[in-house]
Amino acid sequence: xxxxxxxxxxxxxxxxxxxxxxxHPLQVGWYNTVLQPSFHLAYPDSTLxxxxxxxxxxxDKAFKPFVSKQLLLxxxxxxxxxxxxxxxxxxxxxxxxEKVHIIYDYEMLPNRKPKxxxxxxxxxxxxxxxxxxxxxxxxxxxxKKIYGVCxxxxxxxxxxxRAILIFPEIQVPFLEQYAPIDCVTTEEKRIQLxxxxxxxWQDWSYRDIIEVKERYSEEQKTYFATPPAERxxxxxxxxxxxxxxxx
Ligand code: B12
Numbered sequence: 160x161x162x163x164x165x166x167x168x169x170x171x172x173x174x175x176x177x178x179x180x181x182x183h184p185l186q187v188g189w190y191n192t193v194l195q196p197s198f199h200l201a202y203p204d205s206t207l208x209x210x211x212x213x214x215x216x217x218x219d220k221a222f223k224p225f226v227s228k229q230l231l232l233x234x235x236x237x238x239x240x241x242x243x244x245x246x247x248x249x250x251x252x253x254x255x256x257e258k259v260h261i262i263y264d265y266e267m268l269p270n271r272k273p274k275x276x277x278x279x280x281x282x283x284x285x286x287x288x289x290x291x292x293x294x295x296x297x298x299x300x301x302x303k304k305i306y307g308v309c310x311x312x313x314x315x316x317x318x319x320x321r322a323i324l325i326f327p328e329i330q331v332p333f334l335e336q337y338a339p340i341d342c343v344t345t346e347e348k349r350i351q352l353x354x355x356x357x358x359x360w361q362d363w364s365y366r367d368i369i370e371v372k373e374r375y376s377e378e379q380k381t382y383f384a385t386p387p388a389e390r391x392x393x394x395x396x397x398x399x400x401x402x403x404x405x406x
Contacts, residue, residue: 164207164331167257171209171250171324178246179217180321183210183284186334187325190275190283198276200262200325205332208325210277210284211247212311212318218379221246226394238394239404240265243321250324260325264405277320278309285337287311287318295349308356308365312340316356316366317374319405342369375406 164184172182188204200208213221225242229235244263251259266274282289291307292298311318343349348368355365361384366374375383383406385393 161329161331161333164326164329164334167207167254167326167329168209170253174250174253175211175246178221179214179219180221180246181212181214181286181318183212183281183286184208184331184334185210185280185284185336186331189336190280193279193283194276197272198279200275200323202325202327203330205330205334206325206327207329207331207334208280208323210280210286210320211243211322211324212281212286213243213321214314215317215373215375215379218376218382235394237404238390239406247322247324257329258327260327261322262325263322264320275323277323278307280323281309281320282339283336285339287320288339288341288343290343290349290352292353295353296346299350303357305353305357308352310343310352310368312342312369313372314374315369315371317371 168182168184175182185208186204187200187202187206187208190208191199191204202208222239222242225245226235226238229238229241235241240263244261247261251261262275264273264275264277268274278287278289281287287309289307289309292300292305294307308316309320310316343352352365352368355362355368359365363375363380382390382393387403
């Protein structure tokens with residue numbers, strides 16, 4: 160990687176990892192080549208981008224401190240989304256001479272399609288393997304719609320894909336691509352994984368499809384399992400409308 164790009168990556172890693180985020184570089188072209196044109200990101204192939212994941216420790220390292228600060232200022236609406244965008248906006252401010260485009264996982268195009276496909280980006284950056292229906296040879300689901308799921312080699316399903324950061328003015332034609340670790344290798348386990356993610360995702364079990372290093376704490380699970388409107392009470396707030404952020 161060129162020196163400038165390497166320095167950008169180092170700063171991002173130092174800053175974001177301290178708050179429980181993980182960062183994986185990619186060339187936009189790696190993402191575009193596996194997708195149909197309607198999902199393409201409109202940048203040259205060798206443009207530098209980073210996928211940002213939140214790991215289980217983000218809740219304690221970034222979210223709780225953020226909420227307690229904002230609580231005093233009483234300007235909280237979508238706590239998780241606001242916390243993520245707070246940190247990523249600071250990233251942008253750190254590079255005043257650099258263009259940085261941020262796309263969040265929840266952003267939609269006017270045609271209601273997501274602005275970026277988080278799971279595809281995670282897969283091509285090597286962050287987490289994206290298991291799709293086509294990764295199973297003997298498919299038992301018939302006509303049913305089956306959504307795919309990413310599994311991280313250390314956190315299993317206990318993480319979320321929050322955003323992609325794009326640096327339109329930095330080209331990295333020599334960036335090395337690493338394949339994601341295929342940690343759900345058998346046909347039987349892959350079927351189990353997709354079943355759990357599609358039909359039993361509320362019981363959290365798909366997240367433990369492999370041995371994990373860390374999972375969400377009971378407190379974090381309680382927070383996410385609580386309907387969005389009631390989460391304010393858990394945080395000690397009065398009320399308000401809240402989006403149900405992915406977790
Ligand atoms: C819309 C959406 C939903 C919708 C529809 C789901 C869907 N997948 O379409 C609903 C509301 C149902 C939903 C539910 C959930 N979701 Co959801 N959802 C999304 C969202 C915003 C967009 C997904 C989407 O529309 N994809 C469009 C389809 C067409 O993409 P696709 O199926 O991947 O198809 C592409 C690939 O196949 C690709 N492709 C083709 N060939 C190849 C080859 C390779 C190698 C690769 C890599 C790709 C590739 O091309 C296709 C497009 O042309 C994403 C965030 C994001 N921005 O991506 C989260 C996301 C997928 N959801 C997530 C989660 C966790 C959930 C829930 C568990 C709820 C929760 N707790 O947050 C449930 C579980 C599903 C269920 N049983 O209901 C996580 C998944 C994390 C993971 N580990 O994979 C995501 C990534 C959000 C996040 N921030 O982490 N979700």
